[in-house]
Amino acid sequence: MSRSVGTSPLAQKLRQRFAHEINHFARAEDGVMLALVMMMMLIMFTVAGVGVDLMRTEMERTRLQQTVDSAALAAAHKDNTLQPKQVVMDYFAKANLASYISEDDITIGGVGLSTSVTVDLSAEVQTPFLKNLGFPTFTVPAIGRAEQAYGNSEVSLVLDISGSMDENNRMTRLHTAANEFVDTVINSDSRDRVSLSLVPYTGDVNIGWDLMSRLNVRQVHSYSYCVQLTPADFSTTAVNPGDHYLQGQHFSHVDSGFNYISCPTQSYETVTPHSQNASALKSQINQLTGRERTSIHIGVKWGVALLDQAFRPVITSLVDASKIDEAFRGRPADNGSQTLKVLVVMTDGINTQTNRIKDFAYDTPDMRAHWAKWAMSDWEYDVDSSVRDDLYDVYYTGTMADSLLQNICTAAKNEGIIIYSIGFEIDDTSAAQMELCASSPSHFYRVEGVSISDAFASIARQLQQLRLTL
Structure with missing residues (x-):
């Protein structure tokens, strides 16, 4: 007789519950994330x-x-x-x-x-x-x-010596400020590295015989040494010794005594190129006095020409003649080189009109001798006022001169020349022109009175400043 083994109800219930829980766990999605x-x-x-x-x-x-x-x-x-x-x-x-x-x-x-x-x-x-x-x-x-080093630097200092500079002690203040500038830029640390060219300007710039004789200039008199520039000359910084130029006329607009004259004649009023003789430069500056008219564009043109590589044959010839230090052979350095090229131009006014004697009236030595003795105003007022249109005409108007100034300033900046401009007791019209000429608005200084010394000092310090590289 067989006997089956049964399952107790409790055990069966537990198995069912366990199976249910296992099945529920398998199907549950709680906590899956x-x-x-x-x-x-x-x-x-x-x-x-x-x-x-x-x-x-x-x-x-x-x-x-x-x-x-x-x-x-x-x-x-x-x-x-x-x-x-x-x-x-x-x-x-x-x-x-x-x-x-x-x-x-x-x-x-x-x-x-x-x-x-x-x-x-x-x-x-x-x-x-x-x-x-x-x-x-x-x-x-x-x-x-x-x-901390100067490196090689070429500086042109272009100074206004127009007649208005004799007013309000401007010229005396310029002497002091420019002397301080020279002492800061030219010193023992800068020996054989920094050259400074001095360019006094009024209605024109007397470049002197040493420079003129080394350029291809047709000389027609020996009274002064200005060069007649054309509007095209202001589109480039170069004055090329191989190009043809005509000597500028020698005359006075209004002064029979020829003290106030567009092309000055004194040795201290001529251009001094690439010098490091601080004593000589200051002595020249201290002799400057007011002359006639204002042609800022011509001053700037000669200032940048002395920084342009095209002028190197002239400077080399002057080095050979022991008129410039041997250390400056090879200057001006190539445009775009590592040599720092800086122009500092100062004025107390605006570009004024410049007249020119017509060619037929300046054709012979006797005619040129006449105009070196008698001012234009002598003919106009003492002889016949109608001769103005017959004998001379306008060469530069003030407006044209402003345009040429901006042309030469733009050409200089395009060649990497840094331009600082100083307006000394000027009006808003002149200030606008000088600021536009400068490398940037921060390179333009508008000053009054003794503050001109602060402007020159600030520029000199910037030329000395440390350069952070790499």
């Missing part, structure tokens, strides 16, 4: 950590570069009496960055009186988040160089 959420959060935290480390590294790189630049500038400064490396290390210590630099990262150089300081380092910046991913640090490079 938890794993994905955890994974996404881990990725987000990692990305955020990378961002924090990158931001921290960039901030540290910026601090490093700023400290490198500041330290190099301070160490290279001519007034620094400490060891340059000591100055750099001290800057890093004060910025709490001393751990990033050693003296081996600092190189001191320079030639002659110049000093250069180069800081070239690679800093290891800690990365708190990324170190767990195998990137404990980021390498941050920082490099900077500063040099």
